[in-house]
Amino acid sequence: xxxxxxxxxxxxxxxxxxxxxxxxxxxxxxxxxxxxxxxxxxxxxxxxxxxxxxxxxxxxxxxxxxxxxxxxxxxxxxxxxxxxxxxxxxxxxxxxxxxxxxxxxxxxxxxxxxxxxxxxxxxxxxxxxxxxxxxxxxxxxxxxxxxxxxxxxxxxxxxxxxxxxxxxxxxxxxxxxxxxxxxxxxxxxxxxxxxxxxxxxxxxxxxxxx
Amino acid sequence: xxxxxxxxxxxxxxxxxxxxxxxxxxxxxxxxxxxxxxxxxx
Numbered sequence: 001x002x003x004x005x006x007x008x009x010x011x012x013x014x015x016x017x018x019x020x021x022x023x024x025x026x027x028x029x030x031x032x033x034x035x036x037x038x039x040x041x042x043x044x045x046x047x048x049x050x051x052x053x054x055x056x057x058x059x060x061x062x063x064x065x066x067x068x069x070x071x072x073x074x075x076x077x078x079x080x081x082x083x084x085x086x087x088x089x090x091x092x093x094x095x096x097x098x099x100x101x102x103x104x105x106x107x108x109x110x111x112x113x114x115x116x117x118x119x120x121x122x123x124x125x126x127x128x129x130x131x132x133x134x135x136x137x138x139x140x141x142x143x144x145x146x147x148x149x150x151x152x153x154x155x156x157x158x159x160x161x162x163x164x165x166x167x168x169x170x171x172x173x174x175x176x177x178x179x180x181x182x183x184x185x186x187x188x189x190x191x192x193x194x195x196x197x198x199x200x201x202x203x204x205x206x207x208x209x210x
Numbered sequence: 211x212x213x214x215x216x217x218x219x220x221x222x223x224x225x226x227x228x229x230x231x232x233x234x235x236x237x238x239x240x241x242x243x244x245x246x247x248x249x250x251x252x
Contacts, residue, residue, distance in 0.1 A: 054221050063214035069222030101238055195243045198215050
């Protein structure tokens with residue numbers, strides 16, 4: 001009995017459509033869900049460009065730091081070394097896009113401290129921000145990076161962050177996670193902030209690519 | 211009481227703004243502080 005006769009017929013993209021989609025970065029014709037098709041078209045372009053330095057400067061001494069005028073990049077990469085003040089309540093380091101505090105951010109992140117027997121995971125859906133790490137009440141530095149894809153108009157903003165590390169009262173704590181901003185607007189700015197005290201300083205590098 | 215400091219840098223115009231939070235930003239800040247307390251309580 002031929003093997004093919006044992007395989008039930010399955011609806012969906014044909015092999016030819018999938019091949020075309022891979023080579024042309026377009027959604028298969030049989031993908032009728034408009035949101036999926038749009039997402040594939042907007043986010044499927046392979047990363048074949050080079051990173052352009054948008055900004056390379058000291059991390060500002062402020063509680064809220066916004067970099068705006070980002071331009072029309074599909075990918076934004078943020079590399080940072082943030083000094084942490086250790087002020088009581090300065091636990092979270094947060095991220096927002098385009099100044100939006102709407103309930104359309106989702107995130108999951110994990111951290112592992114040297115004194116922990118297992119990592120802890122934090123997640124939140126429909127939040128007003130992305131929490132990308134938790135500094136704790138220890139003075140020190142937080143080093144890491146964020147990569148944002150889908151930064152152009154029409155794409156969902158997918159954020160990969162970490163791995164990062166603290167050099168503080170819990171030296172060696174590593175963290176990483178991911179988040180999504182469910183907005184199709186072009187990314188024009190991002191804001192890194194905390195709710196306790198001004199970041200004492202550090203380094204902030206912003207790169208863009210298409 | 212001094213409000214938190216915000217820093218805004220436009221990479222296109224190279225304009226740099228350093229100031230205290232305005233009323234809208236400060237109202238959002240108070241909401242964020244409250245929400246952070248709730249996150250810690252979970």
